[in-house]
Amino acid sequence: MACxxxxxxxxxxxxxxxxxxxxxxxxxxxxxxxxxxGGSTLLALEHAWHGEVVLYPPFLTGASDVAGMLTExxxxxxxxxxxxxxxxxxxxxxxxxxxLRARPVARVATTLGERAG
Numbered sequence: 001m002a003c004x005x006x007x008x009x010x011x012x013x014x015x016x017x018x019x020x021x022x023x024x025x026x027x028x029x030x031x032x033x034x035x036x037x038g039g040s041t042l043l044a045l046e047h048a049w050h051g052e053v054v055l056y057p058p059f060l061t062g063a064s065d066v067a068g069m070l071t072e073x074x075x076x077x078x079x080x081x082x083x084x085x086x087x088x089x090x091x092x093x094x095x096x097x098x099x100l101r102a103r104p105v106a107r108v109a110t111t112l113g114e115r116a117g
Contacts, residue, residue, distance in 0.1 A: 001052045005040075006073050008037070008044075014029055032085065035088055036081065039080065043080075
């Protein structure tokens, strides 16, 4: 009922980090932000479709059981956030590997002034 809160909070934290930290573009934190935000938005829409999220307070229909709701946020939402972050890390690793493989080999000049290779 509230599992979308964990990736939403993580996406907001990543957004703040990418605005503050200069090396954010190197790690493509914007990709992680959009993955987390898109996933939590779709989850919130799905929960609204099934009547678990309403437009009047307390907004979550299961808010009467706070302990159960927090358990779901930590277990389900936390595992989804870790899965999305793991996917982002694997895509980042693969793109770095492809980038290294695609670099052209530098030509070496010989002592005779001719280019070798």
